[in-house]
Amino acid sequence: MSIEANSIKQDFPIFKIKMNGKPLTYLDSTATSQRPNQVIDAVDAYYKEYNANIHRGIYQISERASEAYDESKRKVAKFINAESMQEIIYLRNATEALNLVALAWGDANISKGDHILISEMEHHSNIVPWIVLAKKKEAVLDYIKLDAKKAKLDMGSLKEQLEKRPKIVSVTHASNVLGTINNVREITKMAHGKGAVVLIDGAQSAPHMEVDVGDIDCDFYAFSGHKMLAPTGIGVLYGKEAILDKMEPLLTGGEMIKSVEHHAYSWNDLPWKFEAGTSNISGGIGLGAAVDYLSSLGMHNVREHEKQITRYALEKLSKINGVTVYGPDINDMDERGGVISFAIEGIHPHDVSQIFDSEGIAIRSGHHCAMPLVTKTLAQPALSRMSFYIYNNESDVDKAIEAINKAKKIFKIA
Amino acid sequence: MPIDIYAEEIVSHYEHPHNKGEITDASVSQHNYNPVCGDEMTMYLMINDGIVSDVKFKGVGCAISMATASMLTDFIKGKTLKEIEGMGINTIIDLIGIDPGPARLKCATLSLRTLKEAVFVYEHKEVDRATKEL
Numbered sequence: 001m002s003i004e005a006n007s008i009k010q011d012f013p014i015f016k017i018k019m020n021g022k023p024l025t026y027l028d029s030t031a032t033s034q035r036p037n038q039v040i041d042a043v044d045a046y047y048k049e050y051n052a053n054i055h056r057g058i059y060q061i062s063e064r065a066s067e068a069y070d071e072s073k074r075k076v077a078k079f080i081n082a083e084s085m086q087e088i089i090y091l092r093n094a095t096e097a098l099n100l101v102a103l104a105w106g107d108a109n110i111s112k113g114d115h116i117l118i119s120e121m122e123h124h125s126n127i128v129p130w131i132v133l134a135k136k137k138e139a140v141l142d143y144i145k146l147d148a149k150k151a152k153l154d155m156g157s158l159k160e161q162l163e164k165r166p167k168i169v170s171v172t173h174a175s176n177v178l179g180t181i182n183n184v185r186e187i188t189k190m191a192h193g194k195g196a197v198v199l200i201d202g203a204q205s206a207p208h209m210e211v212d213v214g215d216i217d218c219d220f221y222a223f224s225g226h227k228m229l230a231p232t233g234i235g236v237l238y239g240k241e242a243i244l245d246k247m248e249p250l251l252t253g254g255e256m257i258k259s260v261e262h263h264a265y266s267w268n269d270l271p272w273k274f275e276a277g278t279s280n281i282s283g284g285i286g287l288g289a290a291v292d293y294l295s296s297l298g299m300h301n302v303r304e305h306e307k308q309i310t311r312y313a314l315e316k317l318s319k320i321n322g323v324t325v326y327g328p329d330i331n332d333m334d335e336r337g338g339v340i341s342f343a344i345e346g347i348h349p350h351d352v353s354q355i356f357d358s359e360g361i362a363i364r365s366g367h368h369c370a371m372p373l374v375t376k377t378l379a380q381p382a383l384s385r386m387s388f389y390i391y392n393n394e395s396d397v398d399k400a401i402e403a404i405n406k407a408k409k410i411f412k413i414a
Numbered sequence: 415m416p417i418d419i420y421a422e423e424i425v426s427h428y429e430h431p432h433n434k435g436e437i438t439d440a441s442v443s444q445h446n447y448n449p450v451c452g453d454e455m456t457m458y459l460m461i462n463d464g465i466v467s468d469v470k471f472k473g474v475g476c477a478i479s480m481a482t483a484s485m486l487t488d489f490i491k492g493k494t495l496k497e498i499e500g501m502g503i504n505t506i507i508d509l510i511g512i513d514p515g516p517a518r519l520k521c522a523t524l525s526l527r528t529l530k531e532a533v534f535v536y537e538h539k540e541v542d543r544a545t546k547e548l
């Protein structure tokens with residue numbers, strides 16, 4: 001089955017709106033995806049038909065809510081091929097998931113002089129928690145170099161850095177700026193070989209491709225629901241049961257506890273140990289519906305669809321004078337996702353965005369929360385970025401190309 | 415956001431900015447950076463008897479930030495420091511003839527903010543809240 005973006009669009013009510021009087025062309029799914037009726041309706045149904053707190057109520061709608069919430073975890077576990085829902089912790093987003101590892105695992109396992117290894121391709125959410133942890137523990141933060149020409153991680157640099165025996169290696173699966181898809185299976189294998197724990201930032205991979213955490217063999221994997229059709233405010237940390245078992249929770253209180261006495265407590269079982277207080281129930285249910293939606297399309301098909309549009313866009317962009325595209329080469333589509341960062345000579349990315357906006361096209365401009373990558377490694381003050389998802393098709397790309405030509409005309413660039 | 419923000423005049427100021435450069439013996443210079451867009455600007459002021467006798471700016475940024483800097487530097491020559499202290503977002507809207515809208519406000523006010531900070535620094539005064547909020 002292949003993906004029919006036009007019929008998929010029918011499921012997304014947002015595409016009925018107009019932006020600046022033009023039909024909405026949404027090319028910013030890397031920032032957040034749109035949401036289909038199936039997800040909106042699932043959230044709606046919870047609030048309208050069985051709104052209740054979970055796990056404690058002995059009455060029908062509470063049982064139904066608990067079941068829906070737990071079922072969504074089973075769906076997510078299956079979606080990324082985790083062993084069980086015990087390994088699926090619901091948090092606010094990928095950022096919170098990455099922070100939980102840095103704060104809970106990091107606090108217990110990183111000491112003075114230890115090395116922490118990340119890469120030059122990371123989102124701020126996978127940089128800042130480590131800078132903070134390294135400062136606090138007087139540990140050393142190292143970076144795997146980016147081969148800027150190929151837009152790929154320098155595997156030689158990884159090898160070199162691993163000789164410092166980092167306690168943890170945390171890298172992104174797919175770059176939100178370059179579109180690069182890293183070989184996280186190989187990275188994990190190499191890192192494990194040197195005794196490191198491995199955390200993968202899956203914010204840009206879980207929504208767009210088949211992810212098998214068992215096959216990758218990473219210890220942790222973090223992602224956000226809102227980038228994969230689910231509501232905002234729900235994100236996931238996957239962790240291997242053995243490692244989660246040993247980890248102390250960050251927040252304590254209700255729900256995460258099994259028993260409490262005046263001066264003693266015992267933690268609840270996994271995954272609840274890490275979810276203090278009332279959960280984002282509607283978000284969890286929405287995420288379950290999002291996973292159903294994506295699974296029915298098939299993640300292999302999602303990936304193929306995005307490859308096809310990306311290839312089409314790269315071809316078109318290569319024919320426009322003065323446009324520089326960042327990221328892996330068009331002949332390297334197996335290692336490239338549906339994210340295209342670009343620059344138009346003589347036009348600042350903000351002006352590009354604004355001219356796109358006037359055509360009803362949403363793209364993003366800036367450093368994309370990856371300042372070290374954009375401003376240091378790529379040495380650009382900012383970049384424009386278009387990104388694709390299941391509801392995009394070639395005609396969206398055509399509109400983007402027209403907008404680029406319009407921008408060049410306004411700025412009198414040949 | 416209306417597209418006419420890219421009116422001929424703005425594009426023309428962007429392409430051929432007025433007062434671009436440096437004053438080596440400036441009375442005061444002030445640098446500013448907008449971390450959200452990566453826009454950067456330095457203003458150089460020559461001040462005589464409380465009046466701006468010359469001004470130049472250096473920077474990289476979008477058309478809105480650069481064109482407003484070009485127009486603003488034209489506008490403030492001969493103005494008193496007191497007059498500059500009183501300037502705000504409306505000064506910019508009047509100058510460029512359009513409200514830049516919330517998304518581009520910071521771009522449009524970068525030059526004014528830098529200018530006002532320079533004046534406060536020159537006068538050894540604390541930067542006031544209105545300027546910080548620009």
Ligand SMILES: Cc1ncc(COP(=O)(O)O)c(C=O)c1O
Nearest residue numbers: 093094095123125176201203224
């Ligand atoms: C690679 C990557 N990691 C982490 C994040 C953070 O995601 P969130 O803001 O949902 O926590 C993003 C979001 O843009 C991302 O692209």
